[in-house]
Amino acid sequence: MTLSRREFVQAAAAIGASLAWCGPARASRTNWRERRDLYPEGVASGDPDPTSVILWTRRPFPLGTRQELTVEVAEDRQFRRVVASTRVPVLASADWTARVLVGKLKPAAIYWYRFTDADGNGSRIGRTITAPEANDPRQVNFAFVSCQDVNEGKLNAYRRMIFEDERKPPAEQLGFVLHLGDFIYEVVEYPEEVKTRYDRTIYEVARIPDGGQVGHFHFPLTVEGYRAVYKGYLADPDLQDARARWPFVAMWDNHEFSWQGWQSIQQAGGISRPGQSIKVAANQAWWEYLPSRCKKSGGTSWEHFEAPAVANVVIKKWDENGLGDEPNNLIAINSLIGYRTFRYGKHLDLIITDQHSYHGPDPFSDDSLNKLGDWAAYGGWFPEDLQQALDGGRAFNGGNPPAELAFGETRIPNPQKDAPPQTILGAEQKAWFKDQLKRATATWKIWGNSQGALDERVDPQNLPAGLLAKPWPAGFVNASPNDYGCAWMERGEIYDLVRDAKITGFAIISGDRHSFWAGYATSQLPPGKFEPVGLSFVGASLSSAGTMEALEHRPPNKFPLRQLYLVDRPGSAKPDWTYNMLLKHGVRSVLEYAKSFDIKRARAVSNPELSPHLEFIDTGGHGYATVRLSSDEMRTEFVCIPRPITRSDHPDGGPLRYRVVHTASLWKPGERPQLKVQVLEGDVGLSI
Numbered sequence: 001m002t003l004s005r006r007e008f009v010q011a012a013a014a015i016g017a018s019l020a021w022c023g024p025a026r027a028s029r030t031n032w033r034e035r036r037d038l039y040p041e042g043v044a045s046g047d048p049d050p051t052s053v054i055l056w057t058r059r060p061f062p063l064g065t066r067q068e069l070t071v072e073v074a075e076d077r078q079f080r081r082v083v084a085s086t087r088v089p090v091l092a093s094a095d096w097t098a099r100v101l102v103g104k105l106k107p108a109a110i111y112w113y114r115f116t117d118a119d120g121n122g123s124r125i126g127r128t129i130t131a132p133e134a135n136d137p138r139q140v141n142f143a144f145v146s147c148q149d150v151n152e153g154k155l156n157a158y159r160r161m162i163f164e165d166e167r168k169p170p171a172e173q174l175g176f177v178l179h180l181g182d183f184i185y186e187v188v189e190y191p192e193e194v195k196t197r198y199d200r201t202i203y204e205v206a207r208i209p210d211g212g213q214v215g216h217f218h219f220p221l222t223v224e225g226y227r228a229v230y231k232g233y234l235a236d237p238d239l240q241d242a243r244a245r246w247p248f249v250a251m252w253d254n255h256e257f258s259w260q261g262w263q264s265i266q267q268a269g270g271i272s273r274p275g276q277s278i279k280v281a282a283n284q285a286w287w288e289y290l291p292s293r294c295k296k297s298g299g300t301s302w303e304h305f306e307a308p309a310v311a312n313v314v315i316k317k318w319d320e321n322g323l324g325d326e327p328n329n330l331i332a333i334n335s336l337i338g339y340r341t342f343r344y345g346k347h348l349d350l351i352i353t354d355q356h357s358y359h360g361p362d363p364f365s366d367d368s369l370n371k372l373g374d375w376a377a378y379g380g381w382f383p384e385d386l387q388q389a390l391d392g393g394r395a396f397n398g399g400n401p402p403a404e405l406a407f408g409e410t411r412i413p414n415p416q417k418d419a420p421p422q423t424i425l426g427a428e429q430k431a432w433f434k435d436q437l438k439r440a441t442a443t444w445k446i447w448g449n450s451q452g453a454l455d456e457r458v459d460p461q462n463l464p465a466g467l468l469a470k471p472w473p474a475g476f477v478n479a480s481p482n483d484y485g486c487a488w489m490e491r492g493e494i495y496d497l498v499r500d501a502k503i504t505g506f507a508i509i510s511g512d513r514h515s516f517w518a519g520y521a522t523s524q525l526p527p528g529k530f531e532p533v534g535l536s537f538v539g540a541s542l543s544s545a546g547t548m549e550a551l552e553h554r555p556p557n558k559f560p561l562r563q564l565y566l567v568d569r570p571g572s573a574k575p576d577w578t579y580n581m582l583l584k585h586g587v588r589s590v591l592e593y594a595k596s597f598d599i600k601r602a603r604a605v606s607n608p609e610l611s612p613h614l615e616f617i618d619t620g621g622h623g624y625a626t627v628r629l630s631s632d633e634m635r636t637e638f639v640c641i642p643r644p645i646t647r648s649d650h651p652d653g654g655p656l657r658y659r660v661v662h663t664a665s666l667w668k669p670g671e672r673p674q675l676k677v678q679v680l681e682g683d684v685g686l687s688i
């Protein structure tokens with residue numbers, strides 16, 4: 001698609017970017033001298049299309065409210081062939097950040113850019129890449145990442161990603177980095193208040209002005225608070241280097257606003273409050289620090305966010321789709337629209353959704369459910385069939401929901417019997433998503449969904465007698481952390497559309513779970529019909545602590561079934577992560593492994609009904625994933641590093657734990673997608 005100049009100006013206005021228009025190449029005329037100290041958050045680029053990309057920097061000035069920089073875009077790193085050069089305002093009201101949309105660039109081309117102030121003080125040089133044209137048949141390469149907690153870890157994964165990319169042939173180098181959220185964690189620990197958590201050292205990130213607090217976590221309530229957190233995160237040198245090397249395509253997860261927040265409700269560790277102004281502040285800071293084509297509602301300024309005024313009003317009314325029917329809520333959640341699509345050559349249509357701003361009420365938290373069973377005695381397990389009934393609400397079982405829920409001998413009235421089915425996308429976004437999916441024409445239709453969509457399943461019904469104080473009186477358990485892994489009805493609606501519209505090449509990529517998963521998108525699992533319609537992946541955290549690290553620190557007396565999660569192998573310094581085997585193979589395999597430490601014997605008693613949707617699972621992994629798409633294959637590589645507690649001083653980011661590749665040939669409508677898993681290096685433990 002080639003935009004006319006008029007359309008380009010309109011596009012820039014809609015996203016609030018300044019504008020640079022490419023012309024004939026000429027040598028740089030600025031007096032640029034690099035002064036990284038004056039651009040403390042570095043440079044970045046975002047949301048490339050075939051002819052344009054957004055460039056970003058921050059240059060704070062001690063005085064005044066408005067200053068100007070010059071941005072230059074060149075075809076060479078020496079800036080002898082500068083193709084665009086323009087003035088860009090930086091405003092105190094945007095925390096001195098700048099966004100420039102550069103247009104009329106060549107498709108699938110590498111460009112170099114830098115900013116210079118009136119005195120010749122220059123930013124570092126950034127590199128960016130435009131998208132290929134829609135008919136470009138070359139393979140597409142990108143990385144997907146998430147969860148970069150620098151309060152509790154280091155970003156060695158970016159260092160590794162840069163090291164490997166620099167050494168790849170050009171056709172295999174990454175075109176962009178898809179960031180699936182938790183770019184920041186708004187809950188910040190202060191090192192003098194808490195020194196460690198799990199295996200982690202607490203590092204200084206930021207001081208939050210006028211914030212709130214729950215336990216050791218401080219969180220923002222104003223735009224200044226969020227800005228402080230972004231600045232703290234962007235001080236990380238590995239993150240700065242990654243942003244200077246590739247364009248990022250980013251979508252927020254939960255922590256860009258609020259830990260357990262949804263719509264405009266701010267929720268963290270038991271605190272819940274109407275947070276319309278907090279949601280607007282979170283959106284403003286995200287818009288200021290992450291260059292994107294997301295549309296803001298606050299006018300068409302190219303220079304600052306123009307936050308809409310909202311009051312923090314309790315939401316009392318919910319509409320048929322779980323949307324909080326309160327004017328300030330609607331203004332807040334629509335102050336920045338994150339969901340959007342990207343076409344990237346012949347082989348990629350990328351559809352990105354927002355999993356939090358339109359998320360309906362949680363159907364799984366009614367107090368009456370505590371009367372149904374002593375869930376703590378079962379390690380927090382809850383029966384999958386009951387959870388599915390709660391998820392489906394009044395639409396469950398074809399509109400005939402059960403009047404009561406039963407667990408063993410106990411019964412309670414079904415608290416969701418008259419409630420609308422759970423929605424995470426919300427009605428409007430869901431309709432948009434389905435429409436985009438139907439219209440996608442690239443070989444691969446990839447859904448960038450920040451939340452993992454694969455069921456986390458356990459089979460306690462197969463536990464031998466005597467292991468539990470009281471036997472488990474139900475069937476499978478879904479242990480997903482209330483994310484897309486238990487959005488059965490909404491997920492099923494989308495998967496059925498994929499099947500019925502005969503869409504091939506459908507795959508989900510996601511983050512959030514701090515673990516690596518590879519498998520299949522399916523509406524149902526046994527005893528229902530296992531009918532995969534696509535692939536589904538979860539990328540591990542770049543740095544944030546995951547499930548296994550938390551479990552290793554759980555006191556043994558609070559761990560009645562510890563061997564299902566961890567077992568101590570004689571002679572081994574660390575326990576084996578049997579939880580990975582539990583999720584893929586079930587309790588019988590784990591109990592066999594805990595006895596014999598023989599993987600083959602353990603897998604021989606695998607429960608085939610448990611997780612036919614999983615090929616690979618590592619709930620203790622960290623790192624990143626890369627994707628290569630071609631006319632006939634999707635290749636997804638998990639690059640796993642050890643727990644990133646301290647910064648590696650090696651140029652390659654330190655050692656790898658393993659590298660595993662999942663390949664799938666493109667399937668025909670009606671055929672079943674099939675992944676082939678290959679461990680290229682290292683030890684994947686009990687992940688397969």
Ligand SMILES: [Fe+2]
Pocket residue numbers: 146147148182512513514541544
């Ligand atoms: Fe996270």
